[in-house]
Structure formats: structure tokens, C-alpha cells
Amino acid sequence: MNRALFSLYHKEGCESFARFLVDRGYEILSTGGTYKYLQERGIPVSEVSQVTGFPEVFDGRVKTLHPMIHGGILFRRENSSHQQQLTSHKIVPIDFVVVNLYPFKETIQKPNVTLEEIIEQIDIGGVALIRAAAKNYHDVCIIVDNNDIPLIQEEIEKNGSVSLETRTRLATKAFSHTAYYDSMISTYFQRMTEMTFPMEMGLPLKKISSLRYGENPHQQAALYRSFVDANISTINAEILWGKEMSYNNYLDADGCLDILREFANDKPFAVIIKHTNPCGAAYGQTLQEAFKRAKASDPVSAFGGIIGVNQTMDKSTATSIIEDFFEIVIAPEYDPEALDILKTKKNLRILKLKGSEWMKKGLNYRRIEGGMLVQEWDQVGMSQETWKVVTRTSPTDEQNEDLKFAWKIAKHVKSNAIVYVKAGQVIGVGAGQMSRVDSARIALEKTTNVGLHIQGAVMASDAFFPFRDTVDTAAKDGIVAIVQPGGSMRDQESIDAANEHGIAMVFTGIRHFKH
Numbered sequence: 001m002n003r004a005l006f007s008l009y010h011k012e013g014c015e016s017f018a019r020f021l022v023d024r025g026y027e028i029l030s031t032g033g034t035y036k037y038l039q040e041r042g043i044p045v046s047e048v049s050q051v052t053g054f055p056e057v058f059d060g061r062v063k064t065l066h067p068m069i070h071g072g073i074l075f076r077r078e079n080s081s082h083q084q085q086l087t088s089h090k091i092v093p094i095d096f097v098v099v100n101l102y103p104f105k106e107t108i109q110k111p112n113v114t115l116e117e118i119i120e121q122i123d124i125g126g127v128a129l130i131r132a133a134a135k136n137y138h139d140v141c142i143i144v145d146n147n148d149i150p151l152i153q154e155e156i157e158k159n160g161s162v163s164l165e166t167r168t169r170l171a172t173k174a175f176s177h178t179a180y181y182d183s184m185i186s187t188y189f190q191r192m193t194e195m196t197f198p199m200e201m202g203l204p205l206k207k208i209s210s211l212r213y214g215e216n217p218h219q220q221a222a223l224y225r226s227f228v229d230a231n232i233s234t235i236n237a238e239i240l241w242g243k244e245m246s247y248n249n250y251l252d253a254d255g256c257l258d259i260l261r262e263f264a265n266d267k268p269f270a271v272i273i274k275h276t277n278p279c280g281a282a283y284g285q286t287l288q289e290a291f292k293r294a295k296a297s298d299p300v301s302a303f304g305g306i307i308g309v310n311q312t313m314d315k316s317t318a319t320s321i322i323e324d325f326f327e328i329v330i331a332p333e334y335d336p337e338a339l340d341i342l343k344t345k346k347n348l349r350i351l352k353l354k355g356s357e358w359m360k361k362g363l364n365y366r367r368i369e370g371g372m373l374v375q376e377w378d379q380v381g382m383s384q385e386t387w388k389v390v391t392r393t394s395p396t397d398e399q400n401e402d403l404k405f406a407w408k409i410a411k412h413v414k415s416n417a418i419v420y421v422k423a424g425q426v427i428g429v430g431a432g433q434m435s436r437v438d439s440a441r442i443a444l445e446k447t448t449n450v451g452l453h454i455q456g457a458v459m460a461s462d463a464f465f466p467f468r469d470t471v472d473t474a475a476k477d478g479i480v481a482i483v484q485p486g487g488s489m490r491d492q493e494s495i496d497a498a499n500e501h502g503i504a505m506v507f508t509g510i511r512h513f514k515h
Contacts, residue, residue: 004097099143205224206225212247270310304325416462
């Protein structure tokens with residue numbers, strides 16, 4: 001007789017598959033809770049303890065961890081020695097294993113949950129059953145996903161059994177499932193014990209969707225969610241309108257959100273992103289003014305970009321946005337009228353941020369061939385109290401505000417990064433150049449190309465100046481104050497240059513490289 005073992009935390013709907021198997025001559029074995037559930041629904045079922053001759057013990061901690069169960073799963077059908085041992089020990093074969101696990105993820109997300117409650121939701125027996133059945137996939141069919149049941153039923157109806165190809169695929173899914181489950185647990189304990197860089201690491205990622213393609217059409221791609229990152233993110237954002245997000249959309253939107261984090265609880269602010277770099281950003285008296293000033297930073301590059309705002313999207317701002325083509329709009333909330341206006345652009349993706357935690361969690365992973373680079377996120381708090389004026393001239397209060405603004409933006413520009421800001425508006429960005437002087441020149445070109453005036457602006461640099469040439473260039477262009485990390489062996493040369501030109505320079509002591 002064929003047998004199937006059901007051991008389920010979430011039992012709803014399992015009776016239909018159990019009945020399907022019973023109708024085809026299968027005996028159903030089950031653990032306590034699932035046994036009762038099936039019995040109440042009229043399914044003939046035997047309790048596991050009837051097979052093992054041993055009751056469930058320790059408040060259900062030990063149910064199926066018994067050689068009478070695991071032997072019935074793991075023995076190799078074609079091995080005569082295994083067959084003899086099976087007979088001599090009166091072990092019954094088990095051909096199907098249907099398991100879902102304790103809800104560890106859901107438990108740790110509960111408010112005020114205790115460590116004791118969390119530990120009790122770490123599944124032991126279920127994981128052991130899954131791995132045993134998956135290991136012996138040549139003879140046993142493992143089911144961890146109800147979505148696979150229709151295919152299994154179809155094969156049984158047609159062929160009387162499940163094909164080796166399907167059992168292999170199901171075993172692969174099962175091993176991935178237990179790896180994901182274990183990585184959730186290990187990640188939780190790593191964070192609880194503040195073990196930032198453990199010797200061994202598993203990443204708990206769950207596929208959300210396939211993407212049309214990756215960075216380019218010839219690259220396949222998919223989107224995965226990290227189980228613990230319940231903070232504000234593009235993955236958690238609600239898509240209110242527009243076609244599906246692409247790989248590049250997610251990258252750009254994430255870059256946009258990184259800058260919004262810097263201005264989350266600030267006055268009206270807007271940023272426009274292109275290829276993960278900010279091409280425009282500005283404060284405004286109103287959100288509409290902030291957007292218009294951000295677009296004016298570089299209207300050519302802004303075309304087809306990603307817009308992010310830090311306050312509720314209103315009607316007037318939405319009206320200004322639809323005058324041009326943009327890929328995505330991101331906001332914490334939308335007025336109904338604003339949403340209706342934005343929806344007149346059928347290809348515009350509208351994202352509403354969800355959550356309350358702006359701080360990034362976990363670690364930053366960067367794949368390289370043969371391994372992974374892992375680091376903390378660059379989210380050190382910005383306080384001007386630690387800034388040091390190193391020149392004879394000090395910034396004015398207005399210049400200080402612009403320096404602070406420019407420093408926040410420069411942090412999110414590809415290195416080498418130079419940012420020019422004037423009166424709360426980015427007026428020039430030089431990104432990703434091998435020479436810092438070239439980045440400064442590009443930032444100046446951006447400024448002059450759109451008719452903005454650099455005279456009286458401030459400059460931010462993501463890293464120190466190795467030579468005085470960048471300071472000389474900035475002074476010649478009309479920059480009145482500079483913020484940079486400092487730390488070069490030739491810092492004094494840059495300080496001397498600033499003093500010669502009568503401009504203020506501030507050292508932050510913190511570098512913001514972005515590769």
C-alpha cells in the first residue's frame with residue numbers, strides 16, 4: 001500500500017488532496033493537529049504514534065523524529081539490504097510527504113513577542129521530514145507548496161505516479177525552502193546577538209516576481225524580498241498606477257528613496273534621479289516650487305527620470321509633473337485630486353511609500369565574481385556640530401544651510417562626486433569621473449547650460465582633494481564655500497588655496513565614496 005504523511009501547521013484545504021490520495025488507495029499518516037483536522041472532515045487517517053508506538057512528547061516538540069518514520073522515507077527501494085532491514089524492523093514505506101513549517105517569520109513580526117514564543121516557532125521535525133524526503137527524491141515525493149498539487153494530481157491521474165523529473169524539481173524546491181527557513185532563523189539570531197559579520201551566512205530571500213529583463217533585454221532577471229527588511233523601501237511600496245516595474249526602475253527608485261531618507265522630516269523637498277544619480281534636487285516654499293526648482297537644475301537630464309518628494313503629493317505639484325515625461329513618481333501619500341491628475345499619464349508608475357522606519361536595516365551586499373562584499377549601510381548621522389571650519393573665512397548661516405544640503409546630496413552621487421548648491425537648489429552635479437577636477441568642470445557646465453548662476457554657490461565633494469586644483473577651479477567659478485571630508489596628506493595646500501581666494505572651507509571628517 002502507498003502511504004502519504006501529512007504534517008502541517010497551516011492545514012486549510014489539505015483535506016482535498018488527502019481525499020484524492022485516499023480515493024486512489026493511499027493510507028494517510030498524520031501528526032496530532034493535522035490528524036484531528038483530517039479526521040473531523042471524514043478523511044480516513046492514522047496517527048503517527050500508531051506507527052511509531054511512541055506518543056508525542058515535550059509539548060509536541062518531538063512527533064515524527066523516529067526511525068519508524070524516517071526509515072520509511074529514507075530507505076532506498078532498489079536496495080535489497082534496505083528492503084530486508086525494512087521488513088525485519090517492521091517499518092512501513094512512506095511515498096508522499098506533505099509539510100509546511102511553523103510560522104517563524106510571522107512570529108518575529110508580532111508586536112511585543114517574547115524570545116520564548118519565537119523559539120517555540122522554530123520547526124525541527126518538519127524540516128527533518130522535508131530534507132529526508134527531498135534526499136530520497138528518487139522514491140519519495142515531497143510537497144512544500146500547495147501550488148504544486150494540481151500538477152501532481154494530473155500526473156497521478158495520467159500515469160499512476162509522479163515522474164522522476166517532477167520529483168527532482170520538487171526536491172530542489174524543498175531544499176531551497178528549508179535553506180530559506182534556516183537562513184531566517186540564523187539572520188534573526190545574528191541580529192539579536194549583534195553578530196554583524198558571521199563566519200558563515202545565508203541570505204533569506206523570497207522571489208516576488210520575474211522581471212521582463214535585467215539591465216538590458218538579453219539579461220534575465222527577477223525580484224526577491226528580504227524577509228526582515230520591513231522598513232520603508234521600493235519593494236514594500238504600493239504601486240498605485242502604471243505598468244510593471246523594470247529592473248532599472250527598481251534601481252533608480254531605490255536611489256531616489258535613499259535621498260528621500262535624508263530629507264524625510266524636512267521642509268518641502270523634491271529630487272529627480274537618472275541612472276541612480278540625482279540630476280536635480282531642491283527645497284521650496286511649497287512642494288510644487290521644490291519640484292520646479294529640482295527640474296530646473298537639469299531639465300534635459302530630468303526627462304524620463306524618477307521623481308521623489310518628501311510630503312503628500314498635491315494637485316498643483318501633480319499638474320506640473322505631467323507637463324513632461326517621467327518614469328516614476330514616489331511620495332509618502334497622494335491627495336485624491338493629485339492622483340487623478342497623475343493617472344492621466346498611462347505609462348507613469350505611481351508609488352506610495354509604506355511603513356514608518358526610514359532607517360535601513362541589515363547589511364549592504366555587493367556581488368563580485370567568486371564571492372560577495374558585505375558592508376554596513378552608509379547612513380551615519382549628519383551633524384554640523386562635528387564639522388570643522390579650517391579656513392580664516394567662516395560660512396554664513398545661509399551658506400551653512402546650503403553646505404548641509406549639498407553634503408546630503410553628494411553622498412548619493414557616484415564618485416568622484418561634486419555638487420553645487422545655491423539657495424537650497426542643486427545647480428550642478430559632476431558624477432562618476434576619474435578626476436575630481438573633471439567632475440567640478442562638468443558640474444559647472446551643467447550650471448551654465450541651463451542659465452543658472454554659480455556666483456555665490458557652495459560646493460560639496462564626497463572625498464578629500466588630493467591637490468589644490470579643485471579649490472582653485474571652484475574659486476575661479478565663483479564658489480564661496482566648500483564642504484569636504486578632509487584627510488589628504490596635502491590638506492594644507494587646499495586650505496591655503498581657499499584662504500588665498502577668500503572662501504570658506506569645512507571638513508566633515510567623514511567620506512562618502514559611492515562606487
